[in-house]
Amino acid sequence: MxxxxxxxxxxxxxxxxxxxxxxxxxxxxxxVVGILPGLGPPATIAMLLPLTFQMNPASAMIMLAGIYYxxxxxxxxxxxxxxxxxxxxSVVTCLDGYQMAxxxxxxxxxxxxxxxxxxxxxxxxxxxxxxxxxxAKFALSFSSPEYFAxxxxxxxxxxxxxxxxMAKALLAALVGxxxxxMGTDLFSSTSRFAFGRMELLSGIDFVVVAIGxxxxxxxxxxxxxxEEAKPLPVPKGLRILLPTLQDMKDCRFAFANGSIVGxxxxxxxGAGSTIASFLSYGIEKAVSxxxxxxxxxxxxxxxxxxxxNNSETGGALVPLLTLGIPGSGTTAILLAALVxxxxxxxxxxxxxHPALFWGxxxxxxxxxxxxxxxxxxxxxLFAQVLRLPVYVLYPLILGVSIVGVYxxxxxxxxxALLIVFGLLGYLMRKLDYPSAPLxxxxxxxxxxxxxxxxxxxxxxxxxxxxxxxxxSAVLLSLAVLILLIPLFSTVNAWRLQAVxxxxx
Amino acid sequence: xxxxxxxxxxxWSGLALAGLGVYIVVEAWQWEYLGPEGPGPGFFPLWYGIxxxxxxxxxxxxxxxxxxxxxxxxxxxxxxxxxxxxWVALVVTVASFKLLGFVASFALLTFFIVAVMYRRPVRIxxxxxxxxxxxxxxxxxxxxxVSLPVGVxxx
Numbered sequence: 257m258x259x260x261x262x263x264x265x266x267x268x269x270x271x272x273x274x275x276x277x278x279x280x281x282x283x284x285x286x287x288v289v290g291i292l293p294g295l296g297p298p299a300t301i302a303m304l305l306p307l308t309f310q311m312n313p314a315s316a317m318i319m320l321a322g323i324y325y326x327x328x329x330x331x332x333x334x335x336x337x338x339x340x341x342x343x344x345x346s347v348v349t350c351l352d353g354y355q356m357a358x359x360x361x362x363x364x365x366x367x368x369x370x371x372x373x374x375x376x377x378x379x380x381x382x383x384x385x386x387x388x389x390x391x392a393k394f395a396l397s398f399s400s401p402e403y404f405a406x407x408x409x410x411x412x413x414x415x416x417x418x419x420x421x422m423a424k425a426l427l428a429a430l431v432g433x434x435x436x437x438m439g440t441d442l443f444s445s446t447s448r449f450a451f452g453r454m455e456l457l458s459g460i461d462f463v464v465v466a467i468g469x470x471x472x473x474x475x476x477x478x479x480x481x482x483e484e485a486k487p488l489p490v491p492k493g494l495r496i497l498l499p500t501l502q503d504m505k506d507c508r509f510a511f512a513n514g515s516i517v518g519x520x521x522x523x524x525x526g527a528g529s530t531i532a533s534f535l536s537y538g539i540e541k542a543v544s545x546x547x548x549x550x551x552x553x554x555x556x557x558x559x560x561x562x563x564x565n566n567s568e569t570g571g572a573l574v575p576l577l578t579l580g581i582p583g584s585g586t587t588a589i590l591l592a593a594l595v596x597x598x599x600x601x602x603x604x605x606x607x608x609h610p611a612l613f614w615g616x617x618x619x620x621x622x623x624x625x626x627x628x629x630x631x632x633x634x635x636x637l638f639a640q641v642l643r644l645p646v647y648v649l650y651p652l653i654l655g656v657s658i659v660g661v662y663x664x665x666x667x668x669x670x671x672a673l674l675i676v677f678g679l680l681g682y683l684m685r686k687l688d689y690p691s692a693p694l695x696x697x698x699x700x701x702x703x704x705x706x707x708x709x710x711x712x713x714x715x716x717x718x719x720x721x722x723x724x725x726x727x728s729a730v731l732l733s734l735a736v737l738i739l740l741i742p743l744f745s746t747v748n749a750w751r752l753q754a755v756x757x758x759x760x
Numbered sequence: 761x762x763x764x765x766x767x768x769x770x771x772w773s774g775l776a777l778a779g780l781g782v783y784i785v786v787e788a789w790q791w792e793y794l795g796p797e798g799p800g801p802g803f804f805p806l807w808y809g810i811x812x813x814x815x816x817x818x819x820x821x822x823x824x825x826x827x828x829x830x831x832x833x834x835x836x837x838x839x840x841x842x843x844x845x846x847w848v849a850l851v852v853t854v855a856s857f858k859l860l861g862f863v864a865s866f867a868l869l870t871f872f873i874v875a876v877m878y879r880r881p882v883r884i885x886x887x888x889x890x891x892x893x894x895x896x897x898x899x900x901x902x903x904x905x906v907s908l909p910v911g912v913x914x915x
Binding site: 423424426427431433437441444449472476477479480481482646647648650651652654655658662663666668671672674675678679682687689704708709710712713716717 | 769770773777780781784787791792794795797798799800801803804805808811812815816818819822836839840842843846847850851854857858862866869870873874877878879880888889892896900906907908909
């Protein structure tokens, strides 16, 4: 009852014309920011923060949150059309989204990304509304051993992202870990794998590796064919540009999976939407009856990570608003904004400022509807990009990749790294090494090392701390189980072979 | 023959990664493994370095022992020349940013891809290169205020 009255109060705030305008401005700006590689929500929100000092805090918060979740809608567009991840959480969408586009199904891929984002985004807001305080307390019980176990579970997903060779997938993940540990060690200030370059002391930005391996690697690979100078297929007519009923049916579990995994991972400070999208993709592949087709353009492979990516937003606001703990760069800037406006996020935030909290929740419902209405009609328009001849499309992708990397750091050294990683991505394709495990290792590497070292500091060097705590033990057991899946498959294949020979 | 190229590629890539693993282990060996406050900077790299040596060793052994399968598709290295040509063009493009700036360098890269790699007429290549460079300039530096590398010509 309390929730219902709070929500009614929230809708009264969110439906004020001025707040509707700022909500629309936020989600529109967020969509554009998501589409443009390199220009992420943290930078955009930071740039706009000074402008919000003259605004009503509720309107300002509604607009900034709109940029945050709007960017996640937009991030899928370049992943699907160009294999260029607009932001880090959209990397997984490249795996099946781009393959769908290559098969003439860019429209359904973009459509299902928007629908999954809408459903999961709404579930994320529901979660924020219903379970914020108790979940925030649960998240506080996560310490370094639990985070290490969670990261290990994420890294175990490499098994599900592997192609034909498990050894190659593991090696790609290990190279990702190596790249993640380049730079200055934060515990001891030791420089590691910097090769005497000042530029490497702060490590290698994720965007440089992701764009290099995925976008440049793909373009170089496609450049091998001179004769393929015709555009990628895009069917005519709105009906076939949108997902079919069968697509929606195929994605039922993916919607639920993405919504739940995304929200739960979002509640954990520091886990982030990239891990959420990888985890939900891995789960989707593990339970799918057509898991062998993942990576070749399966619609669930787009719905699950895109859903998780968007549901994570609702989850990430839980520790921010109820505990004052930001879990990511974007929520850290949102926290700074709240403090600058004179609020103190924490356990008393909701009781003391119900209009702001419920206004934000209600605006997120409205914003999600706005994004769906905004994005679905744009699907046919975006899909037309693929009608461009490849000799126009490929330079365009190269240009967008260069601009995307340069806007992150303004560094020529990063552009040189981009080209190196482009060659790496091409060679990985050529030698049949999967790219996704490399990205997974890169995303998880730094956090995993930090959590492991903090855990061992807590236990004075004893590894038993990782298995003596219940949550950590459960997560590590799950990771081991996932790692054993290929072994079970092999044993089962041998068993079936033996049975068939016996029958013969 | 094609399958043989995969087998050889696995062997050489496995050896290269084993070399990388050895390098990581040697580097990590020089950093503190365990200190009074807990694990040092060498702790984590040492373990994944060892894992890299082990897994790449397994790849090398399995590729050496693998029988050739006639049904399997191999690597076509002959086509790789085109990809390497574009990669070299990209290297030259980025290297020329300081002199020519993004707009002119990008136009030249586009011209090269359209005219040389896809053998389109010079008129089409020049149009695509010019239009693409102008579109990037209008969208990023002018409309969005995003800074791009500037050359001696000022753009």
